[in-house]
Amino acid sequence: MTDHPSPTVDVHAHVLLPEVDALVTGHPGLTAARELDARRNGPASLAVSGPMVRERVPRLTDVTVRLAAMDAQGVDVQLVSPSPSHYHYWADEETAEKLYRLAGEATAAHCARAPDRLKGLGLVPLQHPDLAVRALEHALEQGLSGVEISSHAPGRELSDPAYEPFWARAGETGAIVFLHPFGCTLDERLDRWYLSNTVGQPTENAVALSHIVFSGVLDRHPDLKLIAAHGGGYLPTHIGRSDHAWSTRADAGAGCAHLPSSYLRRLYFDSLVHDPHVLRELVRAVGADRVxxxxxxxxxxxxxxxxxxxxxxxxxxxxxxAVRGGNAAALLRKD
Structure with a gap:
């Protein structure tokens, strides 16, 4: 462990779970999902991504290798979430229940190998809102800090009233909810030059957070501890447009009580924006205590x-x- 006044905490780190892959192998829903993923990313990106992931499997699965990499980075603690490839929002209710249980238990077992350095998150099957609270509680029962979700499920946005019990329970328990998109609904428009990720991920972040803000989720659930990956995408640095619409148009201002920008200080954002100037602007927009x-x-x-x-x-x-670790250490102490 490095000698700092507070530990250095990385809240955006992933684990690959072979048990989950084994559970869904051969399922026709998986075939269709992979075909959609292939169309969205395009052949050139898939040709790069396959070897990239294979080369990283030891760091994604072996705790000893993970800890050595953390030491090299000067990171004391990781908040470990399942690879978003494990969401499988195509799954039927029975498969989805098996999946979130297996993912939570496997992630907890991974983190238990180094409990002072690894904290974990489970999964929630957003395609089955009736399972969401049960999935959250199962994750907490495993000793995990909360759950990871994507930006939407097929046919459902995060503003959907069906998720109200989930938001309420997350707020009551102090669970962390990590919002990490997987796949972008702009589909084949982004199938070259890895636009599916470089444009798609920040777009999905902005859309999902806008649904949460404009629908009043944070008005109804002020204790919600939601961390947005990728610095919240485009929303924090372009929030002025949202404020203008809320102030100018009755339809835009109908769902939330306050200016959209005010809700940024009720959310948390990771620092992964790949540009020091954008990171400074993120800190300015949301507050240093929220990054x-x-x-x-x-x-x-x-x-x-x-x-x-x-x-x-x-x-x-x-x-x-504060950003290096103080904020996250305080948040994890409260989970």
């Missing part, structure tokens, strides 16, 4: 040096240390 270190460990769209990326933003010393 948490994130690396997307160990994928290629992450950063190998999250602390160095944070240092490049040249934040005031107190803000640097």
């Amino acid at each position: 948490l270190l994130g690396s997307d460990f160990p994928f290629d769209m992450g950063t190998e040096d999250p602390v160095g990326a944070l240092r490049a933003a040249r934040l005031p010393d107190a803000d640097f240390h």
